[in-house]
Amino acid sequence: MDALLDFAGQFLSQFQSPTLSFLLGGALLAAFGSKLTIPNPVYQFVVFVLLLKIGMKGGVEIREANLLAMLLPAVFSVVTGLLIVLLGQAVFARLPGIRREDGLATAGLFGAVSASSLAAAIVMLEEQGIAFEAWVPALYPFMDIPALVLAIVLATRHRQQAEGEAGDANGEPTPRKVDTWAIVKESLQGSALSALILGLALGLLARPESVLQSFYEPVFRGLLSVLMLVLGMEAWSRLRELKAVAHWFALYALVGPVVHGLIAFGLGWIAHHAVGFSPGGVVLLAVIAASNSDISGPPTIRAGIPWANPSTYIGASTSVGTPVAIALCIPLFAALGKLVFGG
Numbered sequence: 001m002d003a004l005l006d007f008a009g010q011f012l013s014q015f016q017s018p019t020l021s022f023l024l025g026g027a028l029l030a031a032f033g034s035k036l037t038i039p040n041p042v043y044q045f046v047v048f049v050l051l052l053k054i055g056m057k058g059g060v061e062i063r064e065a066n067l068l069a070m071l072l073p074a075v076f077s078v079v080t081g082l083l084i085v086l087l088g089q090a091v092f093a094r095l096p097g098i099r100r101e102d103g104l105a106t107a108g109l110f111g112a113v114s115a116s117s118l119a120a121a122i123v124m125l126e127e128q129g130i131a132f133e134a135w136v137p138a139l140y141p142f143m144d145i146p147a148l149v150l151a152i153v154l155a156t157r158h159r160q161q162a163e164g165e166a167g168d169a170n171g172e173p174t175p176r177k178v179d180t181w182a183i184v185k186e187s188l189q190g191s192a193l194s195a196l197i198l199g200l201a202l203g204l205l206a207r208p209e210s211v212l213q214s215f216y217e218p219v220f221r222g223l224l225s226v227l228m229l230v231l232g233m234e235a236w237s238r239l240r241e242l243k244a245v246a247h248w249f250a251l252y253a254l255v256g257p258v259v260h261g262l263i264a265f266g267l268g269w270i271a272h273h274a275v276g277f278s279p280g281g282v283v284l285l286a287v288i289a290a291s292n293s294d295i296s297g298p299p300t301i302r303a304g305i306p307w308a309n310p311s312t313y314i315g316a317s318t319s320v321g322t323p324v325a326i327a328l329c330i331p332l333f334a335a336l337g338k339l340v341f342g343g
Helices: 002-016 018-031 040-064 067-093 100-111 115-127 136-169 180-188 191-205 209-244 247-275 279-290 297-304 310-341
Strands: none
Touching: 018 209, 018 310, 040 115, 040 136, 040 191, 040 209, 067 100, 067 136, 067 247, 067 279, 100 136, 100 247, 100 297, 100 310, 115 136, 115 209, 115 279, 115 310, 136 191, 136 279, 136 297, 209 310, 247 279, 247 310, 279 310, 297 310
């Protein structure tokens, strides 16, 4: 009982962090009809700077890290991304009135990673003095790309099978080939992954420590607060889109992030005992899995599965999934980490 009370106290204390405060503040502004707007170019610049900084810091750490220690968490990241898509496919296939492509598009988006959730989690862990390996954010593409690729490949194959069956009925089969490399290339060219990969390359191959300390570190938290404000306003405004989203998608977006995070937390716990993966790294891995892509994922899914209904996967992810990942899952897994690992 004491452990549960301690967990509840730790969980509630997370909402006092500046990161979540700005998210909730943005939602309140939108709820009261504020006319405040942040231009999209400013938003894109903020995301670029945040991911570039995360990538550079991760690259510097990878350059000095034991690569064998990274191997198991990286493998578990790939496994988690694939499991989320396969689990989502199985769940949506059993729900009434759900088109297969809409379910796969949603599962792919939730298997991918949110840059904003990642940045928010990093700041929250640092605020609480929870240490983690600086290369953990570099696990982002290991989970993101396989999830997006698998979802698009499965949806494309399903469509081809359906078209082939229709073609066979007319005596004209219509097989088409899935270009998996084109899907991977599209994912890598997305704005979020491009910024992160650029940062990783600079951290690995250059010596960016001075600019990290003089510019990127000081502005990181301030820019993150702007990002959280924007996401809070957008989450509230997109609540209207839930009217066009089947209740099953909304329920999946509410429960899915917690389940996905628990899967990654369990795998991270195994890595902790196997290769010494830090408790903070386990928490961050769980948050990465709990997040859903809100920057690079939607355009990738839209391009890869254009016949899916965007109101289902974008409405579910932005209206419910992102707020759940940031406002619920970050404090949840931070508190769970303290309960499991102590400290």
